[in-house]
Amino acid sequence: MPPLPPIPRLGRRTLLLYGLGIAIILFSLGNIIWSTIHLNRIGSNSWSAANSKAQFISEGSFSNSLRHSAIEAVNIVQFVAYGGMFPENHDNENANAIIDDRIDSKSKDARQEESLNHTVESGSIIPFELSVNHLKLITHAPGKPPTPPLPPHASSSVPSEDFLPVVRPNEVTFRWRHRPRVGSPAADAARVKAYRIVARRFVGCENCGSKGDGDGVLWDSDKVVLIDNEHDNDLPTSIRWPAETALDIGHMIEWRITLWDMADQPSTSSWTKFAVGPEKEDDWKGEWIVHAIDMATFHFDRKGDACEKWYMRHPLPLFRGLLPYQSLQSFLHDDDPLVSALLVVSGLGSFRATFDGVPLSPSGPVDPPFTDYSQRVSYRGFDVTNFLVGDDNVGSHVVGITVGSGWWDHRPVTGMAKPELLANGPLTVIAQLYLTTASGKVHITMPTKGSTATWQVSRGHTKESDLFTGEMIDLSTLTEMEGWDTSSKWSIAETELSPSQNHWSLPVSYITNITQRERREKLSVMANA
Numbered sequence: 001m002p003p004l005p006p007i008p009r010l011g012r013r014t015l016l017l018y019g020l021g022i023a024i025i026l027f028s029l030g031n032i033i034w035s036t037i038h039l040n041r042i043g044s045n046s047w048s049a050a051n052s053k054a055q056f057i058s059e060g061s062f063s064n065s066l067r068h069s070a071i072e073a074v075n076i077v078q079f080v081a082y083g084g085m086f087p088e089n090h091d092n093e094n095a096n097a098i099i100d101d102r103i104d105s106k107s108k109d110a111r112q113e114e115s116l117n118h119t120v121e122s123g124s125i126i127p128f129e130l131s132v133n134h135l136k137l138i139t140h141a142p143g144k145p146p147t148p149p150l151p152p153h154a155s156s157s158v159p160s161e162d163f164l165p166v167v168r169p170n171e172v173t174f175r176w177r178h179r180p181r182v183g184s185p186a187a188d189a190a191r192v193k194a195y196r197i198v199a200r201r202f203v204g205c206e207n208c209g210s211k212g213d214g215d216g217v218l219w220d221s222d223k224v225v226l227i228d229n230e231h232d233n234d235l236p237t238s239i240r241w242p243a244e245t246a247l248d249i250g251h252m253i254e255w256r257i258t259l260w261d262m263a264d265q266p267s268t269s270s271w272t273k274f275a276v277g278p279e280k281e282d283d284w285k286g287e288w289i290v291h292a293i294d295m296a297t298f299h300f301d302r303k304g305d306a307c308e309k310w311y312m313r314h315p316l317p318l319f320r321g322l323l324p325y326q327s328l329q330s331f332l333h334d335d336d337p338l339v340s341a342l343l344v345v346s347g348l349g350s351f352r353a354t355f356d357g358v359p360l361s362p363s364g365p366v367d368p369p370f371t372d373y374s375q376r377v378s379y380r381g382f383d384v385t386n387f388l389v390g391d392d393n394v395g396s397h398v399v400g401i402t403v404g405s406g407w408w409d410h411r412p413v414t415g416m417a418k419p420e421l422l423a424n425g426p427l428t429v430i431a432q433l434y435l436t437t438a439s440g441k442v443h444i445t446m447p448t449k450g451s452t453a454t455w456q457v458s459r460g461h462t463k464e465s466d467l468f469t470g471e472m473i474d475l476s477t478l479t480e481m482e483g484w485d486t487s488s489k490w491s492i493a494e495t496e497l498s499p500s501q502n503h504w505s506l507p508v509s510y511i512t513n514i515t516q517r518e519r520r521e522k523l524s525v526m527a528n529a
Contacts, residue, residue, distance in 0.1 A: 123267030124184035125192055125259045129177040132255075132274045135165035147362060151483035154357030157386040157393060160204070162362070165274040166344070166381035169249055172241035172276075176257055176269070187262060192235045193228075194260040197221040199241075201440065202252035202273050204340045204385030218253065219245050227262070247276045249283055250434030250442040252340045252383060275342050275381045286432040286447030288510035291317040291457045292497050294426035295508055306412040313409065315474065315501060318460035319401040319429050320485050321446050322453075328388070328397070331435050331443040340436045341388050343399065346379035347429040349406020350465075353380070355387050356397055357486040370407055374423040374520075384433070399446065400485025403427045404465035411466055428510045450509035456493050457507040458484075459500060477501045 129136065141162040174197060180189035201216040219242060226233045241247070254273035258266050278284050297312045332338050343360070345353045350366040352359065360382040361367060368378035387393055405411070409427050432447040448455055461478040465471045481502050483489045494505045 122181075123259065123265040124181050124188035124261040124263065125178050126181050126267050127176050127178045127257050127259050127269040130255070130257065130269055130272045131175045132165050133167050133171065133173055134175065135167070135274070136163075137161055137165055137272045137274065138163035144362065148359065151357045151486055153483050153486045153488040155355070155387055155393065155486075157356070157390075158358060159360050160383045160386060164252075164381050164383050166277040166379075167274055168279040169247040169276050170279065172247065172274075174239045174241070174255065174257070175237070178259055181267070184261075185263075188265070189261055191262060192226060192259050193262050193264060194223050194225045195221075195235065195239075196223045196258040197239060197255060198258075199253050199255040201436075202254045202340050203438075204252070204383065205338065205389040218247075223258075223260070248440070248442055249276050249278055250342055250444070251276050251436055251440075252342055273383075275383070277342075277344055277379070277381050284430065284432065284447075285444050286430050287449060288428045288430045289319065289448045289450050289455060289457070289507035290426045290428040290510045291459075292505065292508045293499055295510065298426045310409070310412055312499075313426060314464060315459045315477075316403055316405070316462040316465055317427055317457050318481075318484060319403070319448075319455065319457050319507065320490075320504075321399045321431065321448065321455045322487070322490055323397040323399070323433065323446050325394070325396045327445065328435075331445065332437065336437045336439050336441070338385070338388060338435055339438050340383070341385045342434040342436070343382045343384045343431065344379050344434070345382070345399075345401060345429070345431040346377055347401060347403050347427070348373060348377065348425070349408030349410070349427065350404040351429060352402045353382065353431075354400040354402075354485045355382070355384050357400070357483060358387070360384070366404070366406065372423065373408065379430075388435075396487040396490070398485050398487050398490060399431065399433070401429045401431065402460065402462070403429060404462070404471070406465075406467060425510070425512065448507075451506050453493065453506070455507055456504040458502055458504045460484075461501070474501070 139161045144162065178192065180186075197219070198217060198221075199219045201218060203216065221239070225231055226235060247253070252273055252275045254271045256269045256271050258268040260266050291313075294313045294317065297309045343353070343355065345351065346368055348368075350368070352361060352367070354360060361380065367380050371378060387397060405427070407422055408424055410422075410424065430448050433445050435443040435445060437443075446454060461474050461481060463472040463474050481489075484502070491504060494503060497505055
């Protein structure tokens with residue numbers, strides 16, 4: 001019997017290809033089985049939710065299947081956003097309420113405020129993303145880093161928001177977006193029939209003023225009809241504050257808008273707020289202040305060793321201001337209590353502000369944004385009402401300002417770079433606090449002034465700050481100076497100047513011998529060279 005031919009051996013590459021093919025087939029089958037089971041479960045939830053409101057869906061119609069598909073898609077989105085599906089006893093009305101909250105991104109406090117100030121309305125058009133001068137109130141910034149450890153004597157209060165819009169008193173423009181409510185008739189949500197804007201003075205504390213619709217109202221547009229038998233106008237893209245109603249600098253104002261759909265059913269937004277800040281130089285009672293040594297080492301004629309002078313201005317300074325308890329009480333009375341407090345701050349090159357040891361701007365880019373500092377310098381406004389009202393906040397208060405070099409006091413460089421074309425100088429800050437009482441009267445306190453006991457300056461923990469190489473922090477000094485921006489660590493200023501850290505002395509006013517006109521002429525000559 002002839003021998004059988006040898007069985008051919010499979011190569012290693014062939015075995016790997018077979019194994020890979022089998023794995024792909026098994027994975028595909030498992031995915032199909034899991035998807036079928038999972039989608040059937042979603043479909044059952046969608047079906048029970050859809051059948052609970054027969055007035056929205058006609059049984060047996062083609063639109064019925066389309067609406068079921070839409071609700072199923074919404075449920076999938078809710079599963080991703082909330083980590084769970086709607087219970088079977090949820091109806092479309094409750095689902096729409098959850099969807100509205102998700103899209104509007106309302107905080108818990110905002111939803112509670114809305115429920116207290118107006119009834120639930122079921123209009124087909126929902127207003128959201130209210131803004132003033134293209135600036136939107138941001139309660140919680142996305143990607144906000146964790147709150148840093150606070151000193152033991154820091155305040156237990158926290159800022160009301162991460163970003164407060166601040167506008168000039170003569171330029172206030174309202175804008176918003178709107179969308180149809182889920183499940184509403186298309187004809188009702190086709191256009192906005194009318195709108196109404198209500199703006200009132202902001203009251204940031206309890207038991208110091210009513211928040212009813214008729215109390216503290218500064219402007220009410222009333223119902224402005226766009227579409228009726230006599231009118232057929234498009235909704236304007238923005239609404240300006242009426243010129244005949246003056247705004248006071250230092251006030252914080254909250255506003256909301258109501259939109260009527262084509263069925264004349266209203267929907268009202270939640271309240272949002274903005275602040276009115278200083279506009280002209282005369283509006284600032286404070287002045288730019290600087291460390292006395294920094295002012296002395298800055299050469300306006302640019303003579304001498306620039307690098308040596310730059311290192312003499314390090315470590316970077318810290319600024320702090322005191323609001324004594326007696327000074328605060330002199331502005332306030334039982335029949336005219338504090339209702340809001342606005343702190344405005346700016347610093348060059350960059351700054352971070354704290355109130356009683358608590359950071360006021362824990363997220364976002366470096367303040368202020370880069371501009372031609374010889375033409376314009378931006379400032380930030382912070383609502384610090386929470387730090388000044390309540391039984392837990394009785395006593396003196398401290399504002400702290402940490403500064404960085406930024407584009408203002410940058411490292412001296414040579415070569416092709418020409419940083420001298422930018423306006424520069426020693427690190428400097430400016431600030432003042434607006435206190436508004438229930439009667440609407442505004443008091444300005446804590447203005448930055450040179451050689452006054454209200455403000456102090458010292459070398460701090462930041463050894464070097466650079467936009468490109470980062471910051472160098474002295475951790476031992478940071479630990480030693482912990483709580484420097486709280487009233488418990490406030491001390492009388494030293495009369496002698498010292499470059500030492502944690503040596504608090506009086507600041508001096510920032511001075512310059514270069515006018516804006518001279519700088520423009522110098523830049524023009526250099527540009528044409």
